[in-house]
Amino acid sequence: MTITQDEDVLRGEPRIEGTRIAVRQVADMVIDGDQSPPHVADQLDVALAAVYEALSYYYAHPDTMRELARENADAFERVRETALKPNVS
Template identity: 65%
Template sequence: MTITRDEDVIGGEPRLARTRIGVRHVATRVIDSGQSPAYVADQLDISLSSVYEALSYYYDNVDEMRSFERENEDAFERVRESSLKPKETVQ
């Protein structure tokens, strides 16, 4: 499997070819969640080599990955701020 990008799939973020599994998704599960690469491969139904390929891409492109993380966080914050808020209850 190779890493690919397509603006129409997961917002153009790097992903495993022929899947909707993003490099950041794989990296987050292994790095941040502490899941073993073998477990991630099993859970996502991909090969172990694909997990390592995603991790390799992540580490070779850390600045790019962090940029995507910031964009995602900023978008989430904009949505959160613009969402309807429940009315305060009067007691």
């Protein structure tokens, strides 16, 4: 099991090989979601080793993870700003 990146999958975001499960998704579930790694592995239907490998990658690449989070937040904001807003007349 390894962490891989492919521009055609998840816009190149690091992910668990053979899945569309991003490293940040795993980290969010464990760190921010306060879920145990075994629970996350069960929920995502991946090996526990894959969860720990994703967490290891997350902690080994803090600058990359921060940049990806910033890019995601920026993209969300752009979509929010351009989304149709109800006419309140």
